[in-house]
Amino acid sequence: xxxxxxxxxxxxxxxxAPCRECGHIFEDTEINVVGTLHxxxxxxxxxxxxxxxxxxxxxxxxxxxxxxxxxxxxxxxxPSLKPITQNEILDLCNFxxxxxxxxxxxxxxx
Ligand SMILES: [Zn+2]
Numbered sequence: 001x002x003x004x005x006x007x008x009x010x011x012x013x014x015x016x017a018p019c020r021e022c023g024h025i026f027e028d029t030e031i032n033v034v035g036t037l038h039x040x041x042x043x044x045x046x047x048x049x050x051x052x053x054x055x056x057x058x059x060x061x062x063x064x065x066x067x068x069x070x071x072x073x074x075x076x077x078x079p080s081l082k083p084i085t086q087n088e089i090l091d092l093c094n095f096x097x098x099x100x101x102x103x104x105x106x107x108x109x110x
Pocket of ligand 1: 019020021022023024047048049050051052
């Protein structure tokens with residue numbers, strides 16, 4: 001997902017994902033990007049009215065045609081991906097709450 005797609009997605013999110021508790025329409029500054037994958041985005045909206053946090057997962061459909069050419073080499077050898085579970089998303093949110101942005105320390109822990 002590139003920056004312009006992310007920007008467009010945030011604009012759409014504001015109109016279709018109001019606060020579930022009070023209906024507040026989120027402003028740009030009230031939605032944080034947790035992360036993006038190929039065709040998915042994870043966002044957290046913080047409502048200043050009722051202090052409710054909303055975790056938003058968006059799956060973007062590709063604009064490419066639905067059909068694909070079949071390779072002469074046969075099916076891909078890439079492993080199939082498991083769906084992301086709710087617990088994995090919560091783990092990510094908990095990790096990001098305390099993460100100070102120090103990637104060099106994070107990757108040197110291994
Ligand atoms: Zn609210």
